[in-house]
Amino acid sequence: MKMPHAASLLAIAWLAGTAPAALAQTAPATNAPAAQPTAADLKLKALYDAEWTWRQKEFARLPGSGRTEGGADDHLPSVTAATQQRRYAYWSDILKQLDQIPDAQLSHEEYINKAVFKTSVWENATKIKYKTYEAPFNSDTFFWTGLNPRTPFSSADNYRRYLGRMKDIPRYFDEQIANMQAGLKRGYTVPRVSIEGRDKTIEPFLAAGTDNPFYKAFAAMPDTIPADQRQAMQAQAQALIRDAIAPSYQKLLTFMRGEYMPKARKTIDAYSLPDGKAFYQDQIREYTTLDLTPQQIHEIGLKEVARIDADMKKTMADxxxxxxxxxxxxxxxxxxxxxxxxxxxxxxxxxxxxxxxxxxxxxxxxxxxxxxxxxxxxxxxxxxxxxxxxxxxxxxxxxxxxxxxxxxxxxxxxxxxxxxxxxxxxxxxxxxxxxxxxxxxxxxxxxxxxxxxxxxxxxxxxxxxxxxxxxxxxRETFEMWRAVRLVIDTGMHSMGWTRxxxxxxxxxxxxxxxxxxxxxxxxxxAWPAQALAYKLGELSIRKMRAKAEAELGDKFDQRPFHDTLLTMGSVPLPVMEAELDRFIQAEKAKAAAGASGAAQ
Structure with a gap:
């Protein structure tokens, strides 16, 4: 185990003051009690509840389904350009309405809800603003994979909805292809070099029989589904694979090899895309939830690389x-x-x-x-x-x-x-x-x-x-891998680095x-700025842990620290830091109260 170096502490000091302006402040100290929602609370809740119901329907998710296996509906979402622009208009209006809700009038929990909701809506709207749907895949994440489940479903209803989605694939693929053709026309594509060989991921789905990956879930259907229903759905699946799935994947493969890949852009940097400089900066904000420039991130990466390099050489000696x-x-x-x-x-x-x-x-x-x-x-x-x-x-x-x-x-x-x-x-x-x-x-x-x-x-x-x-x-080579990303990603996308x-x-x-x-x-x-999130996020958490250890001394307990961190759910990094600051202050007050009681 290695203790943090002085250089490590210096490397994380940059995080102070890097929050996006909309999220930089902490929750107002005069917030109303959560038990009695304010008018602003109620207005915000109505807004995000309505948007979430709308969003679930837009993306073919069943209401209240969460992330479990039964969440997907019996069809796939629309991805046409017209649908995307309709969503953009809707989300842009949501952002305007959010700006009309004063933060100071929100309870603490609703303040957090607003920060999470606003950031999420901004991300969704910004993707459409840059028409990222015209390049709907990257080097390891594809719209044509993940449509078949990793494990069998547990109920007949889930299988029926799955069959509905299988039936909808021809329409869904046609819309994706149309978007990619529009991207080709304006020079917005996945870089050619980063998709070399990715067309081969389509090939397994060309099989017209039970060896198609879409059939795997039907080959292991649970016995709790009556045999006659299992057999009927298995027969329907085989027909859909033969008549809809395999032909759709063949059409996609023909398009990829005959049109898309030969015409995909030869450049690799985000700056060469339409409005590329602004696009890359917004990508940074999306994935890190921080307002840092490429140069700032590059410098942080160089410092971290030097620190970890010294650790690795010590381990080599060990x-x-x-x-x-x-x-x-x-x-x-x-x-x-x-x-x-x-x-x-x-x-x-x-x-x-x-x-x-x-x-x-x-x-x-x-x-x-x-x-x-x-x-x-x-x-x-x-x-x-x-x-x-x-x-x-x-x-x-x-x-x-x-x-x-x-x-x-x-x-x-x-x-x-x-x-x-x-x-x-x-x-x-x-x-x-x-x-x-x-x-x-x-x-x-x-x-x-x-x-x-x-x-x-x-x-x-x-x-x-x-x-x-x-x-x-x-472990150190993995940490170095994430630090190197800060240097490489910013180097390639904003500083002219070659592959x-x-x-x-x-x-x-x-x-x-x-x-x-x-x-x-x-x-x-193929995925500008996404790789920056890992190291910047870790540095933020490590910074807050170091602060908790310093201020709480021997009263620091990592268990409630971790509980607080995970219980808050996924939040922008500035919100996470503000919540962990609240945790530290609460723990200090608890320790002070305990000491006062003991003295009496």
Whole structure:
């Protein structure tokens, strides 16, 4: 375990004063009690309740369904340009109405609700403003995948709605293709280099029989559904795959290979897009919820890279490696001891880390969610170009494709981040959080969510999760990976860096496999600013923890600190910091009251 360096504390000091102007202030001290809502409270609640009902219908979600398997309706949402502009007009009007509600007249909880709601609506409106729907995918996230479930449904009604969505795919794909054609005409596309080979993710869906991924959910239908219903729905699914699914994917593949990919832009930077400079700045604000310039973020990244580089070299010495840092990186990338021989071995390693963390949860949180996730391999159809892992409420995916590119020493950090107590745990925590407006349960800000994921990797150093210097080096190389992103993303999108320059920079600073490095750089090219959220969010959380430790001294307890952080749900980083400040002041008052009572 490494204590924060002085350089680390300096690196996080920048966060003060970086909040977007609309969110920079804390909740007014004169707020009315929550038990008696003010007129402003009621006006705000009416606004966000109406918008959420509208939004659920717009995006084909069942009312009150949350994020569980039964949430999707029996059709897919409309994505036409006309629909997008109608949504833009609606959200723009919502923002105007929000500006008419004075913050000072809101109760504390409604003040938080407004901050979350306004930021969410602004993000949705801004995406449409730049017509990002004309490039509806990136290097590892596609509108044509994820339409089939990872696991079987539990009820016949969910299967019936799934069949309805399958039937709607031809219409949905036609609208996406029309949007992409409009993007091509104005030079707004996903960069050509970052989509190389991504067309292959369409190929598995060309199968016209039961080997199509859409049929997997029907092959394992639960016995609780009567046999005659199962057989009828299986027959309907096979007909839809043959007559609607496979032809739609073939049409999409023909378009991608014959028209889109050959004409996709050759540039890689966001600045070269229409209104690119403003677009990239708004992307930064969307993903980080902070008002920082590309240059500021670049400088933060350089400082963090230098700090972590020193940590990695110390760990190399702890491993008693004789040789240069470059030789150590090559050793870590190539020595057989660090690699699984079978997919199950890799999945088992991740499962071990998850279960080991279960034993430390009581020392980390007071409140534990009941909802449980499973660990699954990344689906074959996307694994070659997918990231190493990704966690969610239902499952935590681990990539078992190309095992020589999946070092086991990274898995402790990866599993903490993606599974437990990272994203899967975090999603379950949010699901069981205190009763709040429905939109709060399904709003996600990358700075908060990814910041938590990266924070949990560091937290593992305080919980004894890293058993060898190699695993600690794996954690450090993951931290370096997120710091390098700050340099690479801003470098490519605003400073003229080339793709190869970014690849070389990442390869020289991390022990990531070369396949991962290439996939990651292509992801940053195709998804401007998203990768900035991780490190900036983690720095924000670490800053607030350091503040709590300094002000509370031996009264600091990480359990209520973490409970407070996760119970608030996903919020913009300035709101998170303000809430953690309230926690610190409350804990100080509690400690003072205890001391006063003891003195008497």
């Amino acid at each position: 491993a008693k490696f004789q040789g240069s840092f470059a030789e150590f990186l090559e050793f870590m990338r190539t020595d057989p001891q660090f690699y699984a021989k079978t997919p199950r071995e890799l999945l088992s390693y991740s499962a071990y880390v998850t279960k080991k963390m279960d034993g430390r949860l009581k020392d980390t949180f007071n409140n534990l969610p009941r909802y449980r996730f499973t660990i699954l391999p990344v689906p074959d159809e996307i694994a070659p170009i997918y990231t190493s892992g990704r966690g969610g409420l239902e499952s935590c995916l681990m990539n078992t494709y190309d095992l020589p590119s999946r070092p086991l020493y990274n898995l402790t950090a990866l599993t903490l981040h993606e599974c437990n107590p990272g994203h899967s745990f975090q999603a379950a925590y949010a699901l069981e959080a205190p009763n709040r407006p429905a939109f709060r349960g399904q709003t996600y800000f990358s700075g908060y969510g990814e910041g938590w994921g990266l924070y949990t990797e560091w937290l593992g150093t305080k919980l004894g999760m890293y058993e060898t210097p190699y695993e600690e080096f794996g 190869q320059q970014a690849i070389d920079y990442m390869a020289s600073h991390t022990a990531l496999a070369k396949l991962d490095i290439t996939n990651e750089v292509d992801r940053y090219i």
